[in-house]
Amino acid sequence: MVRPSPLPHHEMPIEPVMPEEEPAEATNSPSAGIVADAAALTGAVRLAVGELLNLFTLETRLAIRSLLTMLLAFLGMIVLLATAWVGSMVALTLLFVRLGFIPVFAVLVVVALNLVMLPFLRRLIQSRLATLGYPVTRATLTNALVHLRGGVLS
Secondary structure, X not given: OOOOOXXXXXXXXXXXXXXXXXXXXXXXXXXXXXXXXXXXXXHHHHHHHHHHHHHHHHHHHHHHHHHHHHHHHHHHHHHHHHHHHHHHHHHHHHHHHHOOHHHHHHHHHXXXXXXXXXXXXXXXXXXXXXXXXXXXXXHHHHHHHHHHHHHHOO
């Protein structure tokens, strides 16, 4: 036997009734997941940008140190070239004035020692040039862009 409904058929509630044991937030779970994903993505982007800025700062410091080293080496080269020039001129003058080889020989040894130091300073400058191009920052950014193009952006 079929029991009649307590309400007439046209007065039946249209909205579904939630069971009492389920919280109302259960219906909002897809949007809550999107918000959580957005927050996680924002945090990851913030962390990545912070790491890149830190890397940029460290490489900037290294580049500044390299520039200062190169500047001091260039100044050293200038001093050594000037000393070599003055020494060679003194040696030539002493050669003509005195015609004695002992003082001239001493001046020529100083000149030769100055000239021997030039290749060492040149190698120092060339070794520091490699750090001026921000190699680690550029490689990291290139790798990140390749990863984005290959994964997320495809």
